[in-house]
Amino acid sequence: xxxxxxxxxxxxxxxxxxxxxxxxxxxxxxxxxxxxxxxxxxxxxxxxxxxxxxxxxxxxxxxxxxxxxxxxxxxxxxxxxxxxxxxxxxxxxxxxxxxxxxxxxxxxx
Amino acid sequence: xxxxxxxxxxxxxxxxxxxxxxxxxxxxxxxxxxxxxxxxxxxxxxxxxxxxxxxxxxxxxxxxxxxxxxxxxxxxxxxxxxxxxxxxxxxxxxxxxxxxxxxxxxxxxxxxxxxx
Numbered sequence: 313x314x315x316x317x318x319x320x321x322x323x324x325x326x327x328x329x330x331x332x333x334x335x336x337x338x339x340x341x342x343x344x345x346x347x348x349x350x351x352x353x354x355x356x357x358x359x360x361x362x363x364x365x366x367x368x369x370x371x372x373x374x375x376x377x378x379x380x381x382x383x384x385x386x387x388x389x390x391x392x393x394x395x396x397x398x399x400x401x402x403x404x405x406x407x408x409x410x411x412x413x414x415x416x417x418x419x420x421x
Numbered sequence: 422x423x424x425x426x427x428x429x430x431x432x433x434x435x436x437x438x439x440x441x442x443x444x445x446x447x448x449x450x451x452x453x454x455x456x457x458x459x460x461x462x463x464x465x466x467x468x469x470x471x472x473x474x475x476x477x478x479x480x481x482x483x484x485x486x487x488x489x490x491x492x493x494x495x496x497x498x499x500x501x502x503x504x505x506x507x508x509x510x511x512x513x514x515x516x517x518x519x520x521x522x523x524x525x526x527x528x529x530x531x532x533x534x535x536x537x
Binding site: 346348354355356357358361398408409410411412413414 | 455463464465467470514516525526527528529530531
């Protein structure tokens with residue numbers, strides 16, 4: 313069975329501080345991991361996916377298969393980063409996504 | 422690119438009536454669309470996977486006779502909540518996948534359903 317765990321429902325940091333949103337997954341096959349973001353009153357949108365190995369809006373995430381983690385990091389948080397972040401797990405067969413519970417990030421001035 | 426729309430954005434209906442929600446991919450063809458339900462301050466729960474031209478695949482615990490899904494074309498999927506009750510009140514979100522074999526999904530803005 314596929315499972316995604318985001319242990320922090322709420323995360324609050326100050327502007328300019330580093331931020332890390334944790335995500336752990338459980339899946340017996342080869343995973344595809346994603347981070348989606350939902351800003352206030354906006355739709356869910358893709359932030360990044362692990363196979364792209366790219367940095368979007370200063371965020372990066374590295375897939376660690378040994379620790380089954382895909383933590384999202386940004387060295388200097390900005391106020392506009394305040395949003396709900398969802399980690400999602402897909403499969404190589406491309407059938408479905410399993411979402412974590414989400415982490416509400418608040419960046420204080 | 423990769424824009425998904427939903428209509429209506431919000432709907433209020435009386436208990437016992439049926440409500441249809443449309444999901445459209447505006448600038449691409451989507452062989453697969455997904456329907457999610459989101460309760461306040463909770464994550465998205467997949468309800469069903471909709472493939473163009475075939476029957477939808479429902480997740481465990483989702484009543485297929487209550488939540489009718491039709492995917493008649495490569496750009497349109499509809500979700501009909503039949504005989505709606507107050508407990509069906511929720512935020513319904515659709516997403517579309519551009520290519521088979523990938524998991525990148527593009528999401529609609531959601532539909533807020535309130536059943537009185």
